[in-house]
Amino acid sequence: MTATAITGRTVLIVGASSGMGAAVARQLAPAANRLVLTARRAPELAAVAQEVRAAGSACLDVAADALDPEAAAGVVAAAVAEFGSVDIALLNAGQGPDMAMDRVSTADVSRIMALNYDVVVNYLVPLIRQLGEQPGGGLIAHTNSLAGLMGIPRQGPYSAAKAAVRTLLDAARVELAPKGIRFTSIHPGFVGTDRVEADGLPKPFQVSQERAARYVVRALEREPAQACFPWQTAALVRALRTLPAPLSDRALRRLAAR
Numbered sequence: 001m002t003a004t005a006i007t008g009r010t011v012l013i014v015g016a017s018s019g020m021g022a023a024v025a026r027q028l029a030p031a032a033n034r035l036v037l038t039a040r041r042a043p044e045l046a047a048v049a050q051e052v053r054a055a056g057s058a059c060l061d062v063a064a065d066a067l068d069p070e071a072a073a074g075v076v077a078a079a080v081a082e083f084g085s086v087d088i089a090l091l092n093a094g095q096g097p098d099m100a101m102d103r104v105s106t107a108d109v110s111r112i113m114a115l116n117y118d119v120v121v122n123y124l125v126p127l128i129r130q131l132g133e134q135p136g137g138g139l140i141a142h143t144n145s146l147a148g149l150m151g152i153p154r155q156g157p158y159s160a161a162k163a164a165v166r167t168l169l170d171a172a173r174v175e176l177a178p179k180g181i182r183f184t185s186i187h188p189g190f191v192g193t194d195r196v197e198a199d200g201l202p203k204p205f206q207v208s209q210e211r212a213a214r215y216v217v218r219a220l221e222r223e224p225a226q227a228c229f230p231w232q233t234a235a236l237v238r239a240l241r242t243l244p245a246p247l248s249d250r251a252l253r254r255l256a257a258r
Helices: 019-031 042-055 069-083 106-133 156-179 209-222 231-242 245-257
Strands: 010-014 034-039 058-063 088-091 138-143 181-188 226-229
Touching: 010 019, 010 069, 010 106, 019 034, 019 042, 019 209, 034 042, 034 069, 042 058, 058 069, 069 106, 088 106, 088 209, 106 138, 106 156, 106 181, 138 156, 138 209, 156 181, 181 209, 209 226
Parallel strands: 010 034, 010 088, 034 058, 088 138, 138 181, 181 226
Antiparallel strands: none
């Protein structure tokens, strides 16, 4: 377990019952933090919370559906009631299944937008209100995706939802800086979580969820506006974005066909 500079802080992690959210919680746990963990699945969430407490951090676990704005606001209120403030919030909820545009319905696209955009907004609004009232503000970080930087074949609705969140946080970063509220958008490439292992998508340069969590913790420590990893996939996306459209389209078609 690598040491972290985040110690003695109150950290809210949305989507903490498995995957990167749970892995980040485990990495922050030995540093005497105060963790607030939330997700829909109460038994899995409670198991992660037990690990966190055993490792040395205080922990409040609150089962809640991020799609419900009242439930999300309730989680923020519970965090403040328990620990007095929120220093860091990691909004880690989202989903990006294989979704070909010639086979989707309007309901499919709306659901992907809800799972990746609405869930962020549901936490963002009460967090901005809370952090704006705190001396020194705080950090709101979002697990975005490298797919949010350009349209990825077979992930068009997911790319669009992530791009929308990135744009929203870019605006909030400038607008709310005078209040001490900082924003970090974290853009992973392919991460080997249980949810995506069997989705059929090609996954060049995939990293484990533990390695991904180390990148995330580093971003929480350093607070860059944008944090992209791993470098191989990030470099590929940067290169594709600079190419003329006919060349980038051809390269993306080849990647999607693998």
